[in-house]
Amino acid sequence: MDARVAVALAIALLVAGATPLVTAQSPPSPSIAVDVDAQPHDRDDVHHTRADPLVRVQVTAQTPISLVEVRVDGATRHAFEPSSERFDQSLILDLSTGAHRLTVVARADGVARHESTVVLDDEAPIVNYSAPFETTATDPEEPPAEELTVNRGNVTINGTLTDLSAVDVVRVDTDYDYETVGGAEREGRKQHLVGGPVGNFSQPVALGVGENDLTVRAEDAVGNLRVHEFTITVKDDTAPALTVTDVEWVSPTRLHIEGYTTDNVQVQSVWLESGKDAGESDENDTADVTRHPLVFPEPTVPDPDRRNVTVDTTVYHPPDTDYVVLGANDTADNEQTWNYSLSEFLAPNVTVDDERTGYVADRRVAVGGQVTGGQVRGVSVEALDPETGRIVDIRSTDLGRNGSFATRLDAAPDETRIRVRVRDASGAEHLTNVTVAAASDTPSDPAGTPVEAPAESEAPVEESNEVRIPVVGIVVPVPQIGGVLAASVTVPLPVVGPLDVPLVAVGVPLVLVGIGVRRL
Numbered sequence: 001m002d003a004r005v006a007v008a009l010a011i012a013l014l015v016a017g018a019t020p021l022v023t024a025q026s027p028p029s030p031s032i033a034v035d036v037d038a039q040p041h042d043r044d045d046v047h048h049t050r051a052d053p054l055v056r057v058q059v060t061a062q063t064p065i066s067l068v069e070v071r072v073d074g075a076t077r078h079a080f081e082p083s084s085e086r087f088d089q090s091l092i093l094d095l096s097t098g099a100h101r102l103t104v105v106a107r108a109d110g111v112a113r114h115e116s117t118v119v120l121d122d123e124a125p126i127v128n129y130s131a132p133f134e135t136t137a138t139d140p141e142e143p144p145a146e147e148l149t150v151n152r153g154n155v156t157i158n159g160t161l162t163d164l165s166a167v168d169v170v171r172v173d174t175d176y177d178y179e180t181v182g183g184a185e186r187e188g189r190k191q192h193l194v195g196g197p198v199g200n201f202s203q204p205v206a207l208g209v210g211e212n213d214l215t216v217r218a219e220d221a222v223g224n225l226r227v228h229e230f231t232i233t234v235k236d237d238t239a240p241a242l243t244v245t246d247v248e249w250v251s252p253t254r255l256h257i258e259g260y261t262t263d264n265v266q267v268q269s270v271w272l273e274s275g276k277d278a279g280e281s282d283e284n285d286t287a288d289v290t291r292h293p294l295v296f297p298e299p300t301v302p303d304p305d306r307r308n309v310t311v312d313t314t315v316y317h318p319p320d321t322d323y324v325v326l327g328a329n330d331t332a333d334n335e336q337t338w339n340y341s342l343s344e345f346l347a348p349n350v351t352v353d354d355e356r357t358g359y360v361a362d363r364r365v366a367v368g369g370q371v372t373g374g375q376v377r378g379v380s381v382e383a384l385d386p387e388t389g390r391i392v393d394i395r396s397t398d399l400g401r402n403g404s405f406a407t408r409l410d411a412a413p414d415e416t417r418i419r420v421r422v423r424d425a426s427g428a429e430h431l432t433n434v435t436v437a438a439a440s441d442t443p444s445d446p447a448g449t450p451v452e453a454p455a456e457s458e459a460p461v462e463e464s465n466e467v468r469i470p471v472v473g474i475v476v477p478v479p480q481i482g483g484v485l486a487a488s489v490t491v492p493l494p495v496v497g498p499l500d501v502p503l504v505a506v507g508v509p510l511v512l513v514g515i516g517v518r519r520l
Contacts, residue, residue: 029110030061034102036118046099046117048165050222052092053118059087061108071103095120098164121164124226125218131158131202132232143228149235150207153265154304157203157216165221166197174205175213178300188301197221206302207234209265209332236265236332244311244338247324247345249375249425255317255324257294259310266306266331270295273325274318279339291327292316300331322428346424348374350432356406357418359438365411367418369432371403375425382419383409386435392416414438 034041035056041047059065065087070078078091087106097120104114127144129135132155135144161167172192179185194201198218205214211233218226244259261267271294273279277287294311317324322342329335349372356368367381379399383392393409409418420432 030059030065030106030108030112032104032106032112032114033058034104034114034116036102036116041116043114044116046119048119048121048222050120050122050224052094052120054090054092055102055118056090057087057104059104059106059112061085061106063109065106065108067105067107069103069105071101071105073101074103093118097122119164121220121222121224123164124224125161125163125167125220127159127161127216127218127226127228129157129159131156140226143230145230147231147233149233151235151238151264153207153209153234153236153263153302153307155205155207155232157205157214158201159216160200161198161218163220163224165224167218167220168196168198169217169219170194170196170198170201170203171217171219172203172205173215173217174207174302175215176208176302177210178208178302180299181297186299190302204304206304207232207265208300208302209234209236212302234265236263236330236334238264239334239336240267240328240330242270242326242328242336242338244326244340244345247340247342249342249346250314252319252426253317254314256314257324257326258312261295261309261311261328263307263328263330263334266300266303267295267309268300268306268329268331269293269297270309270311270326270328272315272317273327273337274316278318279325279337294326295328322426342426343424343428346375346426346428347430348372348376348422348424350420350422350430352418352420352432352434357434358436359411359416360408362438363411363413364408365416365418365436366406366408367420368406369404369420371399371405371420371422374422374430376422377425377427378423379405380421381405381407381409382421383411384417384419385412386415386417411436411438 036047036053037049038054038056039047047053055070057068057070059068059082062085064084065082068080068082068087068089069076070091070093072093072095077093078089080087080089085108093100093102095118099117099119102116102118106112124140126140129144132150133145133148157172159170161170171194174190174192176188176190177185178188190206192203192205194203205212211231213229213231216226216228240261240263242259242261244257246256246258248256248258250256255272257272261270271291274290274292275288277289280287280289292315294313294315295309298306324340324342325337326340327335327337350369351372352367352369357366360366365383371379376399378396380394380396382394384390385392392412395407395409397405397407399405415435415437417433417435422430422432424430
């Protein structure tokens with residue numbers, strides 16, 4: 001054999017030995033699909049149902065399927081040997097209440113497994129209430145309490161829900177009786193929905209006077225429904241409360257009133273009274289009283305917004321009266337009136353500042369103070385003689401930002417009564433009096449600059465321009481030299497009386513005598 005042929009043959013044999021044998025691919029494991037109650041149910045899904053579920057099992061494979069098992073909580077419920085490449089079977093699983101593990105196992109040339117959860121929930125949710133009463137449901141079918149009496153028009157239904165499935169909705173219905181404004185009786189209902197999923201719920205409920213029938217419905221995701229019915233009775237013996245925050249004088253017959261009225265259940269109306277019997281109780285309905293509405297009555301349908309009613313309106317006010325009578329009632333016919341003095345809202349607070357008030361000159365006083373609150377229309381300050389009551393001076397004054405005022409007036413010689421006169425919006429005057437004395441008062445200037453009397457030791461000593469003439473005992477003022485020719489003196493001569501004498505006529509000797517006396 002040719003050597004080259006032998007080498008080629010050897011190489012071919014080696015290559016053939018190094019090439020692996022080609023084998024056929026293994027078919028895939030069986031494919032499993034599961035539907036529960038006609039809904040696709042993938043691996044690890046959780047399905048809730050209120051009845052025994054209808055389960056459909058489908059298996060496909062490339063080789064005949066030798067075994068299919070349906071297991072519940074690890075126990076085989078159904079087994080099949082189809083011996084075909086396709087398997088499709090529907091069956092109803094008899095389950096007890098609760099969660100169950102559903103397993104499907106299939107074998108062809110391989111083994112496949114499908115696991116998921118099915119929850120049989122055939123029980124309604126359990127409701128435990130914490131308000132307006134506390135309960136622990138020993139018998140879930142029974143309501144927490146058949147009757148409850150309260151003295152308010154607002155309660156909150158609080159509860160905790162327990163269920164195998166999610167609670168989708170809680171509904172609270174209230175049935176009640178009410179009256180129209182004209183007094184006709186009617187029936188009404190209000191519904192409140194709490195959307196889910198719900199674990200704990202809290203639902204405020206408005207109640208009317210008398211009996212209120214409540215129905216609580218809790219429904220879970222599969223349609224199980226729990227229904228509780230009970231009655232809450234509202235008994236209200238307390239009249240409304242009224243708070244007036246401001247009364248503004250608009251005119252002699254108009255007032256603007258601001259405030260609010262509160263009630264445990266529901267405010268029905270608020271009014272202002274006029275007439276000679278305003279503010280008086282009248283059991284026989286014979287009093288001379290006219291009611292002017294501030295808050296108009298409405299049907300007694302439960303309304304949480306009517307437990308606190310704001311008053312902000314301008315109303316009629318009887319002329320020539322210095323008070324205002326307000327009244328309010330509630331839907332239980334509890335009624336109350338209040339009598340307010342107008343000065344409580346109109347009268348200002350007046351203060352006179354001691355440090356800024358007092359004498360600033362022999363017959364001059366400074367006055368400083370402040371007017372706050374009330375409704376001020378004008379301010380004036382007077383200076384009076386305290387002995388005679390005579391008005392020495394009077395000035396009107398304007399108020400600063402914070403109600404401060406400052407002014408100066410002429411005063412009595414030694415002591416002055418200061419009177420601050422403030423007129424409110426109704427024209428009523430409010431007087432504040434203080435008395436200041438000249439000797440002891442050293443006030444600050446109203447503008448803010450202190451005005452202090454000099455100390456006695458520091459008082460300036462003025463040079464005397466007087467000459468005392470011996471014998472006749474007179475004091476003659478000596479003017480400056482520039483005024484000698486035009487000057488005269490009053491000489492109080494004995495017997496004759498005072499006499500004006502020109503200084504030039506007195507003569508030079510008199511001047512010399514005066515100069516000599518001063519030098520002595």
